[in-house]
Amino acid sequence: MPAYFLxxxxxxxxxxxxEEYRKGVSSVVxxxxxxxxxxxxxxxxxxxxxxxxxxxxxxxxxxxxxxxWYNSEDYKKFKQIRxxxxxxxxxxxxxxx
Numbered sequence: 001m002p003a004y005f006l007x008x009x010x011x012x013x014x015x016x017x018x019e020e021y022r023k024g025v026s027s028v029v030x031x032x033x034x035x036x037x038x039x040x041x042x043x044x045x046x047x048x049x050x051x052x053x054x055x056x057x058x059x060x061x062x063x064x065x066x067x068x069w070y071n072s073e074d075y076k077k078f079k080q081i082r083x084x085x086x087x088x089x090x091x092x093x094x095x096x097x
Contacts, residue, residue, distance in 0.1 A: 001097030003063035005034075005070065007090040009054040014085035021081045028078060032069035033061045053088075063094055 012018050029036065038057035045051070060066035069075055070092075 001062060002095035003060050003066040004037075004093040004095060005058045005060070005066055005090065006093060007056045007088055008052050009056065009086050009088040011053070011087045012085065013087070017081050017085040021078050021085070025075075025078045025082075028072070028074045029058060029069065031074060032072065033065050034058050034069055059095075063092065066092055 026036070035058065036056070037059050038055055040054045040056065043052040043055055058066075060069065070079070
């Protein structure tokens with residue numbers, strides 16, 4: 001069953017560090033079977049009051065794969081960069097299989 005990681009980057013506080021993140025993170029996502037489905041762009045909110053700024057949606061083959069990626073030594077450096085350089089929210093979402 002697929003699983004998703006949705007993060008909405010609300011603010012970038014250190015653009016130079018985020019550039020480092022962008023250059024290296026994709027290969028780590030792919031190593032765990034993940035792929036990018038959405039990277040920013042305009043969001044059209046049709047219900048509620050959510051105001052996404054820069055949504056990023058990743059798909060993984062399973063929740064286990066998503067968690068292994070998120071908690072891996074491979075991603076640790078990149079996660080630290082992102083968390084220190086941005087503000088935002090992130091959630092795991094189970095897909096339908």
